[in-house]
Amino acid sequence: MTTAFAPVTLRAGRLTLRPIDAGDVDAYLTAVDDEVRRWMPWSEDFTREKAVRWCTEEASGDLSRALNLAIVPPETGRLEGAVGIGRADWDTGAAETGYWLGPAARGRGHATEAVRAVARHAFGLGLTRIELLAAVGNVASQRVAERAGFTREGVLPEARPLPGGKMADMVRFRLLKGEL
Template sequence: MTFDMGVLLETQRLLLRPFEEGDAADVLAASHDPEILRWMPWAPAQTAETALAWCVTHAHADPTLGVNFAVVAGDRFAGTVGLGRTDWADGRVEVGYWIAPWARRKGYAVEATRAAAAYAFEKGLHRVELLAAVGNLASQGVAAKAGFTREGVLREAMVIPAGRVDAVLFSLLESELT
């Protein structure tokens, strides 16, 4: 099994598309945001070169393992959503996301997460998991609003710039995506 290369997903307000070279400046700018610096382990070391490498190479890695989408609202880069840690045999995948500061509190993360989950189910996966740091209440709110069920806390299961932290595990089953 594999995800499709070059796939486009559309929601009511968003386009989820493959990353492009032109997204690098927006990725770099977002990496300087205090909230992204707080939660994303890659952000403190982000440079123009690493942002470009992400957009043209790493975001398009092995489609058997995952897929990453640039989230576009109107004609503006709003963030990213991706599916990774895919286990085709067990039918599960993990979804992750971040949203640029200007695009927060508009429901874009919820909308993009649900679209990515729907795509995972279309590809035959049974379960979409989402991990959020215990202290990241905004991300936990996205999970809840997207219809995910909180299952429990995984001890020291996530690395953020400050170190290892506990993570809340959420999941969504295909039958729950309405």
């Protein structure tokens, strides 16, 4: 089994999923709108400085536990969101996926395509279980999980913070290697 991710570019239907880099800063700033800020605690107090740090350092950080990729539709050729695999535990074969999309990419199946592609990639590296957490109120994210083939397992009370620090109940979904 692999014990780390490597930088990779994936094809996901109509999309390219590629490493995030310094050239993505402006697109990243544009894509992080009020809807992203509603659900993603990292988007709180979002500044250009934070965007530069994410695109140049953090997104390509510890590849033993996480892989972050830009979601790039062919129509724009620009980052319109991100998808990744994180919290990888190579001993148990489990990891978590996460994603977000800016307004230009929503409602077009991009998140579903991207999540399926990174799950397929992770399974190819030896992981066997991918989990996905979505806030109870984030119905759009839950629909992505379902369309991507994930199974709802239950609700975890006060499992993750929302912007502002309030803890949110999260719906846990899972996808097993043989289910993709």
